[in-house]
Amino acid sequence: MAGIPSTARVVIIGGGAVGVSSLYHLAKAGWTDCVLLEKNELTAGSTWHAAGNVPTFSTSWSIMNMQRYSTELYSRLGAEVDYPMNYHVTGSVRLAHSKERMQEFQRAKGMGLYQGMNLEVLGVDEIKGKYPFIETHDLAGALYDPADGDIDPAQLTQALAKGARDMGAKILRFTPATGVSRENGEWIVHTEKGDIRCEYVVNAAGYYAQKVGEWFKPYGGRTVPMMVMSHQYVLTEQVPEIEAWSKEVGHKLPLLRDVDVSYYLRQEKGGFNIGPYEPNCKAHWVNPSDPMPDDFSFQLYPDDLDRIEEIVADAMERVPLAGTAGISRIINGPIPYAPDGNPLIGPMPGVPNAFEACVFTFGIAQGGGAGKVLAEWITEGCTEWDMWSCDPRRYTDYTDREYCIEKGKEVYGNEYAMHFPWHRWPAAPDRKVSPVHDKIKELGGQMGAYNGWERANWFAQPGDDTSEAATHTWGRSGPWEQRIKEECEAVRDSVGVLNLPGFSRFWVQGEGADDWLRGFCTGGIPKVGRMNLIYVADKRGRILTELSCIRLAENSFVLITAATAQWHDGELIRNSVPEGVTVRETTTERDCLIIAGPKSRDLLAGISDADLSMGWLTHQHATVAGRKAFLIRVSFAGELGWEVHAENAEMPEIYDAVLAGGAKPFGMWALNSLRIEKGYRAWKGDLSTDYSLLEGGLERFVRFDKPQDFTGKAALLAEKQRGVKKSFVTLIVDAKDCDAPYMSTLWHDGKVVGETTSGAWGYRVNASVALGMVRADLAVPGTELEVEIYGERCRAVVQPDQPLWDPENARIRA
Incomplete structure (x- = not known):
């Protein structure tokens, strides 16, 4: 049919701001043979009723990068594509009511400075200088962001659309996609006006993304993890004083956010826009009696002012002028939410x-x-910034409908809440539990979720405060601190046991598996009966993943990786094995115990027939407590130890026998402390695509001389020749109550020179330890740096390139 191309390189389904921005950026990358399908008019859906706020603030490095880039793009877009745009860079004032909130602001300021942003922390007496009409009672201070502002969503979308069209991309309005099929390695996107064959397809369908996602289920897809919230904002009538002030000074008021009360307040022409995120929120289209309509393109929900009345009243007390005008309109529209509030961007x-x-x-x-x-x-196969925070593969099979609804409502009701490191968001627990879950809870286990798997973070004793309120701190001090110390000391002096369900396990076997694996990873592979760590790089030589490689036979391997990496690494492995090599996943069939400490051999000798004289990095089948098990001589805790893997049904007896043998249960937070003292990296913190293997100090896992080519080899060779820009370091930090969180800024001689990738108190070395990346010339033992921890610069000293604890690895190899 005329107007519908029969082929395209990429088809994007959905014409909101994100879909059109994707088309624009594909065209900018030279991929102009792309088509966007919109079932109604551009901006239909969430875009048309969006408030249009454009903040940069985030305490997520990747989200901050993404939002910062948006502000930079929007400031030049109108001129670039020759389209008029209402983009008001007003700045914003984000209010704090507590010391903890001010610490969060200081953290954001440090991250923003590293990204070239000029965030400013204000004292209470400085707030009125930025926002003259505010009442400053009960405030602790504020964060000022000069780059914040608001934009007309429709104009933004149309400007991006014009830019995309001018470069040759096509936009088909009033052309709903009706389904997809796959034939001869190509996608066929079906519409009412004809079919389009394409190489790639993108689901950018906004709050209809779950419906569109169902089309891909026959081709290996899953139900998109999301739900839809009702979000209201209130528009007031015009306020003469605001109109007069704006006319006099020539600009709008900054956007005001009271994040502890949970609303934003923005000047809208001469009035106000008040947007609350209320705890008593409402989800929509969640049951058969309330189905999602086929078309809700330019519609709204009925007003529900009662839900937000208290928050609106608080905003009017904070800025009394807002209370002098009547309400002119209430906008109540759908907004999609993923269970953690971050979007889904990346491979389906x-x-x-x-x-x-x-x-x-x-x-x-x-x-x-x-x-x-x-x-x-799409065009490069990788992204400039590590985007795991938004990668669709961060969710796996636990995100059923109830989970998405419960978590979505929790995230919405706490939209501006602080994400404290010791706090667990309580909604939708126990999605996946180990065979000894109940026993662990009986022992005082305070649980955390890891890819949906419940693991103990620490073990409380009678009388410990385990309330949510106790965890609302950035510092390490809390009831957990003494318990983590005791758990680490047990592993150091005696023997501890950690139940670790959810390890992602892939059994790879078949003729040619060994040759495939040599080309898959950057380094060598183990001999039969041995194990080692292997790394996989992307084409830039950056760290894609880390796996434990266990060689059972000449062409039989078990690859074990982090729980959170299940779908990421599973896809990586399955997509690269040759014909004749099979991949069987056993993640959910087996459970694991880490048994570690100088008395671990004695304990196991009393309950197992294993050959406990076998050395470091070996493995064997044996029985433990009369049950079949698989023992690996390895320890992420940095002490003599074994991993004991067994089928789920066998684990309760094994666990009981280990406890009866004197092992003290320890949790993930103790393990984090123990591994940081050894300089062991964690995936998507210390190990991410933000860094190359050479920057990450992993050259010993790269074999440039092996005959097999591996992905990233050319890039790593070139980097080795010219030298790295950053180097991995271990730091001892003169920290006070707070250890360095991820992406704390490193300073030297008044300049930002790097960032931490993780940090914790080391109870064996009795110091605050941070791992990080620093300018290569400063990665010299003894170099003094400063690490900025929630606004306070603390002395940090670069340590020798060896573990802080047991540098010769004598304890591990004992």
Whole structure:
């Protein structure tokens, strides 16, 4: 049919800000043979009723990058594409009511400075200088962001659309996609006006993303993890004083956010826009009696002012002028939410050449950066910034409908809440539990979720405060601190046991498996009966993943990786094995115990027939407590130890016998302390695509001389020749109550020179330890740096390139 191309390189489904930004950035990358399908008019859906706020603030490094890029793009877009745009860079004032909130602001300021942003922390007496009409009672201070502002969502979308069209991309309005099919390695996107064959397809369908996602289920897809919230904002009538002030000074008021009360307040022409995120929130389209309509493009929900009345009243007390005008309109529209509030950008799990750019809670603020990221995924196969925070594969099979609804409501009701390191968000627990879960809870286990798997973070004793309120601190001091210390000391002096369900396990076997694995990883592979760590790089030589490689036979391997990496690494392995090599996943069939400490051999000798004289990095089948088990001589805790893997049904007896043998249960937070003292890296913290293997100090896992080529070899050789820009370091930090969180800024001679990737108190070395990346010339033992921890610069000293604890590894090899 005329007007519908029969082929395209990429088809994008959905014409909101994110879909159109994706098309624009694909065209900018030279991929102009792309088509966007919109079932109604552009901006239909969340975009048309969006408030249009464009913040940069985040305490997530990747989200901040994405939002910062959006502000930079929007400031030049109108001129670039010759389209008029109402983009008001007003700045913003974010209010704090507590010391903890001010610490969060200081952290954001440090991260922003590293990204080239000029965030400013204000004292209470400085706030009125930025916002003259505010009442400053009960405030502790504020954060000022000069780059914040607001934009007209419709104009933004149309400007991106014009830019994309001018470069040759096609936009088909009033052309709903009706389904997809796959034939001869190509996608066929079906519409009412005809079919389009394409190489890639993108689900950018906003709050319809779950419906669109169902089309991909026959091709390996899953139900998109999302739900839809009702979000209201209130528009007041005009306020003469505001109109007069704006006319006099020539600009609008800064956008005001009271994050502890949970609302934003923005000047809208001469009035106000008040947008609350209320705890007593409402989800929509969650049951059969309330189905999602086929078309809700330019519709709204009925007003529900009662839900937000208290928060609106608080805003009017904070800025009394807002209370002098009547309410002119209430906008109540749908916003999609993923269970953690971050969008889905990247490869569609399990589906070839399909991508997601959907479930955006802040689609206008993130839309510019999201289009950049999505275009990089498709055209380059990798992204400039590590985007695991938004990768669709971060969720696996535990995100059923009830989970998504409960978590979505929790995230919405706590939209501006602080994400304290010791706090667990309580909604939707126990999605996946180990065979000894109940026993661990009986022992005082305070649980955390890891890819949905419940693991003990620490073990409380009678009388310990285990309330949520106790965890609302950035510092390490709390009831857990003494318990973590005791757990670490037990592993150091005696023997501890950690139940670790959810390890991602892939059994790879078949003729040629050994040759495939040599080319898959950057280094060598173990001999039969041995194990070692292997790394996989992307084409830039950056760290894609780390796996434990256990060689059972000449062409039989078990690859074990982090729980959170299950779908990421599973896809990586399955997509690269040759014909004749099979991959069987056993993640859910088996459970694991870490048994570690100088008395671990004695304990196991009393309950196992294993040959406990076998050395470091060996493995064997044996029985433990009369049950079949698989023992690996390895320890992430950095002490003599074994991993004991067994089928789920066998584990309760094994665990009981280990406890009866004197092992003290320890948790994930103790393990984190123990591994940091050894300089052991954690995936998607210390190990991410933000860094190359050489920067990460992993050259010993790269074999440039092996005959097999591996992905990233050319890039790593070139980097080795010219030298790295950053180097991995271990730091001893003169920290006070707070250890260095991820992405704390490192300083030297008044300049930012790097960042931490993780930090914790080391109870064996009795010091605060941080791992990080620093400018290569400063990665010299003894170099003094400063690490900025929640606004306070603390002395940090670069340590020798060896573990702080047991540098000769004598204890591990004992």
